[in-house]
Amino acid sequence: MSERTRLHYPTVYVVHTEDKNRYKSVPDYTVYVGETKVAAARDHVENGLTKTEAMARHGIASIASLERWCRDYRSGGAQAEARTDARAGARRTGRVPEGEGRVPGKTPGPAGVQVTRRERSAVVRLLAGRGHRLDHLLRIAGLARSTYFYQLSHPERVTRADLEPLVGEIWGRTPNGCGHRQIHMCLVHEFGRKVSAKSVPGVMRRMGLRCAIRSRNPWRRYDSYRGETGDHVHNLPERDFDAARPFSKLGTDVTEFKVAGSKAYLAPVYDMASKEIVARDVSRSPDLGRQRRLLAMLAERLLAGAEPILHSDMGWQYQHRWWRDELERLGIRQSMSRKGNCLDNAATEQVFGHLKDEFYRGREFDSYERFKRELDAYIIHWNTRRRQIRLEGHTPEEFRSMSLAV
Numbered sequence: 001m002s003e004r005t006r007l008h009y010p011t012v013y014v015v016h017t018e019d020k021n022r023y024k025s026v027p028d029y030t031v032y033v034g035e036t037k038v039a040a041a042r043d044h045v046e047n048g049l050t051k052t053e054a055m056a057r058h059g060i061a062s063i064a065s066l067e068r069w070c071r072d073y074r075s076g077g078a079q080a081e082a083r084t085d086a087r088a089g090a091r092r093t094g095r096v097p098e099g100e101g102r103v104p105g106k107t108p109g110p111a112g113v114q115v116t117r118r119e120r121s122a123v124v125r126l127l128a129g130r131g132h133r134l135d136h137l138l139r140i141a142g143l144a145r146s147t148y149f150y151q152l153s154h155p156e157r158v159t160r161a162d163l164e165p166l167v168g169e170i171w172g173r174t175p176n177g178c179g180h181r182q183i184h185m186c187l188v189h190e191f192g193r194k195v196s197a198k199s200v201p202g203v204m205r206r207m208g209l210r211c212a213i214r215s216r217n218p219w220r221r222y223d224s225y226r227g228e229t230g231d232h233v234h235n236l237p238e239r240d241f242d243a244a245r246p247f248s249k250l251g252t253d254v255t256e257f258k259v260a261g262s263k264a265y266l267a268p269v270y271d272m273a274s275k276e277i278v279a280r281d282v283s284r285s286p287d288l289g290r291q292r293r294l295l296a297m298l299a300e301r302l303l304a305g306a307e308p309i310l311h312s313d314m315g316w317q318y319q320h321r322w323w324r325d326e327l328e329r330l331g332i333r334q335s336m337s338r339k340g341n342c343l344d345n346a347a348t349e350q351v352f353g354h355l356k357d358e359f360y361r362g363r364e365f366d367s368y369e370r371f372k373r374e375l376d377a378y379i380i381h382w383n384t385r386r387r388q389i390r391l392e393g394h395t396p397e398e399f400r401s402m403s404l405a406v
Contacts (some may be wrong), residue, residue, distance in 0.1 A: 032060070040066055041073035075139065117143065121151035163203050166191055171209055173381060174358040175374075179211045180204055185387035189394070233324075236309050236335035241347040243273035246400045247306045250278070250332075251348035252294075253313060254286060257360060259371045266355075266375065267294050269310070270348050274403065276383050276396035277351070282372050291317050295326055302330065303404075311335040313345050355382075 040058040043049040044066065049057070051066055060066050120141045128134050138148055170186045171177045180200040187193045187200070204210070243249040249272040257264045265286050269279040279298040283290040302308075310332045312318040318336060327334050337344030359378045365371040384397050391399045 032065070036060075037069045038073065041069040045070055045073055075142070117147055118151050118156060121148050124148060125152065158206070160195065160199050160203055163187065163193065163195060163200075164207055166193070167200070167203050167207060167209070171204075173385065174378065175363055176358050176361055177209060177211050178358060178386075181389060182387060185389070185393040189387060233334050233336040235311075235338055235344055236333065237272075237311050237344075239344060239346070241272045243271075246271050246274045246276070246403055247278075247301075247303050247308050248273060250298075250308050250310045251312070251345060252310060252318075253345060253348045253352070254315065254317070255352045255356075256286075257356075257371065259365045260367050262368070264368060264371055265290065267291065268348070268351065268379075269294065269298050270351050271396070271400070272347050274396045274400040275388050275391060276400055277379050280379060282375060284368060286317070288317060288320065288322065291320075291323060295323075295330070299330055307331050307333065309333045309335050311337070311345060311348075313337045313342070314339055 036058055040054045040060055043057065044051055044054045051063055054060070055063065055066055120143055124134070124137045124141050124143065127137055134148075135145075138145060166187060167183055170183045181197070183204070184195065184197045184200045187195050237249060241249065241251075251270045251272060252268065254265055254267045257266070262284065265283050267281050267283075267290055268277045270276075271278050278301050279294055281290050281294040281297065283293075310327060312335070314336050317323060318334075324334060342349060355378070359375065365374075382396070384395055387393050387395055394402070
């Protein structure tokens with residue numbers, strides 16, 4: 001006999017009657033019935049047989065399979081038969097047995113909450129200190145002894161605690177906070193900190209800061225009439241919202257807010273190059289007077305010789321004769337979205353989304369005057385302090401100044 005003795009077992013095909021046809025074309029696949037699994041595990045765990053002896057008695061070809069059955073038997077006793085059969089069926093059908101699906105490294109807790117190994121280890125350590133036997137606690141917690149001691153010797157580290165005051169200050173600049181990208185850009189550009197973009201979300205989680213991100217409603221689908229319309233202006237940007245210089249492509253629209261039992265309307269003009277809100281007007285009613293004030297403010301900001309495109313949807317105010325004549329007088333080329341295509345004006349629509357997330361969502365205003373005052377303050381924040389990835393971490397005002405200086 002050679003120095004390394006190997007036991008060779010004939011391949012045993014034990015399959016359920018209803019599965020014979022399924023495995024007829026797979027000659028190297030071994031399936032054991034539940035009784036065989038439980039009997040082999042019982043012989044090793046309770047009757048004192050070695051693994052080799054148990055494998056020989058029951059014709060088991062793989063020691064890894066026997067070890068897995070023994071773990072199931074220790075945790076479930078006689079119920080292991082049903083569990084092992086369910087898992088075998090899951091491997092054949094691709095379905096996870098009820099109650100078995102979980103995140104790797106986590107165990108389902110009360111009400112389906114996933115409990116991590118670190119959390120289970122902390123509970124085991126607490127109970128072990130009160131006199132309970134460690135092996136019993138590990139068995140109940142479903143932890144290997146090595147895993148438990150690894151978690152004790154590798155405690156969770158608090159990283160970049162020095163950033164917490166700065167993160168809190170940046171978060172508090174807007175009523176509803178901001179996302180980790182905004183915070184990272186402020187840390188780098190304003191405070192000169194060297195920090196990975198992946199570290200900021202961890203600091204925010206530790207501080208309990210969670211930004212409310214817009215989510216798509218799966219139950220509502222946008223629908224609008226897309227048939228023939230009357231005379232309209234062409235869509236000049238054609239969903240290309242990139243611009244080389246400020247005041248070359250502008251966008252405008254109207255959005256409404258519920259304020260003090262009534263409504264307030266915001267009409268901004270958005271520069272697609274610098275991402276700056278270059279003009280705005282807030283009013284109690286969606287009348288033409290608001291549009292007159294808006295264009296008057298825009299006329300003061302326009303650069304000499306500029307001939308920008310001003311893109312909007314097909315709202316009544318943008319089809320009004322006064323609006324079209326005034327744009328022509330100012331040297332502004334008018335552009336309109338197609339009927340029923342809100343994405344044609346997506347650049348301006350996304351400004352409204354960010355504004356309502358960061359400034360308006362979850363808040364109530366007791367007066368129109370307070371709302372207008374705080375909205376003006378937020379728009380100033382947008383232009384002068386809110387940094388954007390598309391601007392390489394600069395604010396709109398900084399980007400405009402750099403672009404015009406070239």
